[in-house]
Amino acid sequence: MTIKPDFTAEAAATRPGHAYFSVHDIHAYYGESYIVQGVSFDVREGEILALLGRNGAGKTSTLRTCARVGTPELQRGEIWLDHQPLHTMKAHEASAAGLGLVPEDRRIIPGLTVEENLKLAQIAPPIGWGLDRLYDLFPRLGERRKQEGVTLSGGEQQMLAIARALARDIKVLLLDEPYEGLAPVIVDKIEEALLEIKASGITTVLVEQNAVRALKLSDRAVILDTGGVVFDGTAAEVLGNAELRAEYLAI
Numbered sequence: 483m484t485i486k487p488d489f490t491a492e493a494a495a496t497r498p499g500h501a502y503f504s505v506h507d508i509h510a511y512y513g514e515s516y517i518v519q520g521v522s523f524d525v526r527e528g529e530i531l532a533l534l535g536r537n538g539a540g541k542t543s544t545l546r547t548c549a550r551v552g553t554p555e556l557q558r559g560e561i562w563l564d565h566q567p568l569h570t571m572k573a574h575e576a577s578a579a580g581l582g583l584v585p586e587d588r589r590i591i592p593g594l595t596v597e598e599n600l601k602l603a604q605i606a607p608p609i610g611w612g613l614d615r616l617y618d619l620f621p622r623l624g625e626r627r628k629q630e631g632v633t634l635s636g637g638e639q640q641m642l643a644i645a646r647a648l649a650r651d652i653k654v655l656l657l658d659e660p661y662e663g664l665a666p667v668i669v670d671k672i673e674e675a676l677l678e679i680k681a682s683g684i685t686t687v688l689v690e691q692n693a694v695r696a697l698k699l700s701d702r703a704v705i706l707d708t709g710g711v712v713f714d715g716t717a718a719e720v721l722g723n724a725e726l727r728a729e730y731l732a733i
Contacts (some may be wrong), residue, residue: 501562502527503654503685508559508569510547517543517554519709525654525702530676530686532696532717534731535706541689542586544706545656548687549583550576563654580653586662588643590631596642597627604649610682611648619675620645637668644675648684655679655686661695673699693731697721705730 501524510518518540525531533541543554548561550573561568568576577583591599600613600623617624620641626634631642640660647655657676661669669692676699680686690696697703697717705713705720707730713720720726727733 502564504562506560508547509557510554512554517709518547521711523704523714525685527685528683530680530700532700532703533687533689534693534703539706540709541706542658545658545689549581549656582647582652583656584643584647586658588639590639590642592632594631595628596623596631599631599646600649603646605651609651611651616645619678637664655684657688661690661692693733
């Protein structure tokens with residue numbers, strides 16, 4: 483089964499609440515390895531998009547390409563955020579434009595407390611996400627604000643990584659495997675926070691191996707297979723299509 487995406491720049495512009503974050507025909511390589519093979523999708527403002535697929539399908543590589551982190555290297559294609567061409571930018575420029583990547587390894591800075599990690603990331607003065615609001619979103623971080631970040635539990639470190647991205651007053655949040663290794667009760671807390679983030683108007687792209695949980699949280703879904711898009715539609719369509727789930731998600 484292959485379901486072709488309906489993305490074109492023209493089609494995106496005519497959709498209700500047209501694309502806020504658009505990825506158009508991106509191709510990227512790790513050295514000689516052709517990893518991202520013409521991926522396209524668009525996300526409306528305030529929407530949660532689940533980017534799914536089996537291991538090796540190109541999900542993390544697509545996120546890293548969007549964030550302009552250096553590898554994989556974008557060879558061609560366009561990435562737009564609120565009319566800004568991210569494909570022409572370096573990683574720090576894309577970050578300043580409003581793109582926030584939370585990588586799978588979280589990258590909490592050793593030697594710094596929770597609060598110091600947040601203050602280091604925070605723009606000055608903060609516009610939408612000051613420390614008080616971040617601690618309201620993640621009360622555990624407020625309780626541990628003076629604790630060294632790398633000594634937190636895995637779930638608390640994930641909360642800190644998300645809060646640190648928000649501290650820069652981002653427009654789009656890219657999350658790579660945020661549930662990995664976490665107990666279900668902690669995943670519940672993360673999902674509650676993601677819904678609050680959505681309510682604030684931030685757009686989210688979520689890569690997650692726990693596809694069922696990701697789909698239940700998300701508005702729409704894009705499925706990748708061997709570096710390309712094989713499905714682009716609503717999350718409900720994936721949840722309701724056993725053949726699609728079995729072939730591309732093994733669920």
